[in-house]
Amino acid sequence: MRVIVVGAGEVGANIAISLAESHDVTVIDVNPEKVEELTYSSDILAIEGDGTSLGILEEAGIAEADMLIASTDDDETNLVTCGTAKTTGDVFTIARVRNANFLDTWTRSERAFGVDFMVSTNLLTANDIVRVVGLPAAVDVDPFAGGLVQMAEFEVAADSEIVGRTVEEADKFDALTFAALVQEGDVVIARGQTRIEAGNKVIVIGSPESVQAFSKTVASAETADEARDIVVVGGSDIGYHTARLLEERGLEPRLIEQDADRGRQLAEDLPGTIVMVHDATDVDFLVGEHIDRADAVIAATDSDEKNLLVSLLAKNIGVARTVAVVEQGQYASLFEAVGTDVAINPREATAEEIVRFTQEGQVENLSLIEGRQAEVLEIEVDEASVLAGRPIHESVAELPSDVVIGAITRDQEFIVPRGGTVINAGDHVVLFVAADVLSRVMELV
Numbered sequence: 001m002r003v004i005v006v007g008a009g010e011v012g013a014n015i016a017i018s019l020a021e022s023h024d025v026t027v028i029d030v031n032p033e034k035v036e037e038l039t040y041s042s043d044i045l046a047i048e049g050d051g052t053s054l055g056i057l058e059e060a061g062i063a064e065a066d067m068l069i070a071s072t073d074d075d076e077t078n079l080v081t082c083g084t085a086k087t088t089g090d091v092f093t094i095a096r097v098r099n100a101n102f103l104d105t106w107t108r109s110e111r112a113f114g115v116d117f118m119v120s121t122n123l124l125t126a127n128d129i130v131r132v133v134g135l136p137a138a139v140d141v142d143p144f145a146g147g148l149v150q151m152a153e154f155e156v157a158a159d160s161e162i163v164g165r166t167v168e169e170a171d172k173f174d175a176l177t178f179a180a181l182v183q184e185g186d187v188v189i190a191r192g193q194t195r196i197e198a199g200n201k202v203i204v205i206g207s208p209e210s211v212q213a214f215s216k217t218v219a220s221a222e223t224a225d226e227a228r229d230i231v232v233v234g235g236s237d238i239g240y241h242t243a244r245l246l247e248e249r250g251l252e253p254r255l256i257e258q259d260a261d262r263g264r265q266l267a268e269d270l271p272g273t274i275v276m277v278h279d280a281t282d283v284d285f286l287v288g289e290h291i292d293r294a295d296a297v298i299a300a301t302d303s304d305e306k307n308l309l310v311s312l313l314a315k316n317i318g319v320a321r322t323v324a325v326v327e328q329g330q331y332a333s334l335f336e337a338v339g340t341d342v343a344i345n346p347r348e349a350t351a352e353e354i355v356r357f358t359q360e361g362q363v364e365n366l367s368l369i370e371g372r373q374a375e376v377l378e379i380e381v382d383e384a385s386v387l388a389g390r391p392i393h394e395s396v397a398e399l400p401s402d403v404v405i406g407a408i409t410r411d412q413e414f415i416v417p418r419g420g421t422v423i424n425a426g427d428h429v430v431l432f433v434a435a436d437v438l439s440r441v442m443e444l445v
Helices: 010-020 032-041 054-059 075-086 100-108 121-133 208-218 237-248 260-269 283-288 304-317 329-338 346-358 392-398 435-444
Strands: 002-006 024-029 045-048 067-070 092-097 117-120 138-144 149-155 176-183 186-189 201-206 230-233 254-257 274-277 296-299 322-325 342-344 365-369 374-380 403-410 413-415 428-434
Touching: 002 010, 002 075, 010 024, 010 032, 010 346, 024 032, 032 045, 054 075, 067 075, 067 346, 075 092, 092 100, 092 346, 100 117, 100 121, 117 121, 117 346, 121 138, 121 237, 121 296, 121 322, 121 342, 121 346, 138 365, 138 374, 149 208, 149 403, 176 208, 176 403, 186 428, 201 208, 201 403, 201 428, 230 237, 237 254, 237 260, 254 260, 260 274, 283 304, 296 304, 304 322, 304 329, 329 342, 329 346, 346 365, 374 435, 392 403, 428 435
Parallel strands: 002 024, 002 067, 024 045, 067 092, 092 117, 230 254, 230 296, 254 274, 296 322, 322 342
Antiparallel strands: 138 149, 149 201, 176 186, 176 201, 365 374, 374 428, 403 413, 403 428
16 A cells, blocks of 8 residues: 555654555654654655645645555644545545544544544553553453453563463463563563563463463462452543543542542543542542552553652552553653553554554454564454464464464354364464564465
């Protein structure tokens, strides 16, 4: 495809780099420094200019483009860009927005704003938070095959029962496959004799029940099997949607918001949430409200600095688990290094969702691992696939070594992949694939 990406920030750059491997990509941005950086760091044509300008879009080749992705940090700019692009023809448009109200309007009216597909950053982030909080020790969770399969990444606690064991010794769950370990930032395919150490991250693929059971062997002994007492700090749009989604799961979260007017509005909109108006950096208040006994505290204010402070204060008073929203992606690893259990970057979640959508047809679903070092992807097997009609031990011999078959689903049923399992055309297969062999794997499967 010929793809135009408007916005060369964290989201746009990630999307452009991901798509450039197999598509002709052009990027537009008003910032000359970002244009220069992208031009010299990757094989991508970057143009300085305003994406809402028809002239700039024509310079970028909008008349011949198959897809336009508007990914600036401003919702209105993205919507106008898509509308302008539609005046030139029938290019497929994707808009990134923060405000979920735009998503509601778009959902109710087909192709509203001239947008063919819309991604709500705040809603995506809230969903990521709720999935992670629901699984002890998880730092990333993604559903596949309509929820029949789960990919989860866990950080191994020092007192975890699997520390010091090999993958073969730790692998005692029938419907679970060890895909990889992350050791000192590097993704390593999990082999039977690979030893698991404290601080490693373990990536597994399996049925939701097996993943949940496995999480208890990874987590610290003090970690609750299921987080029920959850506190959301910050009545931002992300904080609101997080509390709402927790309510939908039958939980009664608490939410702390400093602004009284915003607090009153949240109390009206969230009938199942206890809303407290106070400064969440007041330690006496936190202890007085027994926040120290919470299973999890989610820092979701509009400030990265405050989210870090809230997370550290929560850990210091004894909160079992902290999750923080980090707008600046380069700080996510710093948050986790100084004590935050999970740092979630809305821009990364958005880029992943858009890349996932652009690959529909060839790929049913995907999850990017550790800065695109690897991907977990779901494919539907066709007759031409190297996997079709053969037992796994035969087909994997033709695949690169950095590939793991994590799960199979057939007619809405989960199938455990074993060496003798025969994969049929029409089956859905979830694969773990290292980035450097991805293009080769996609040719084969």
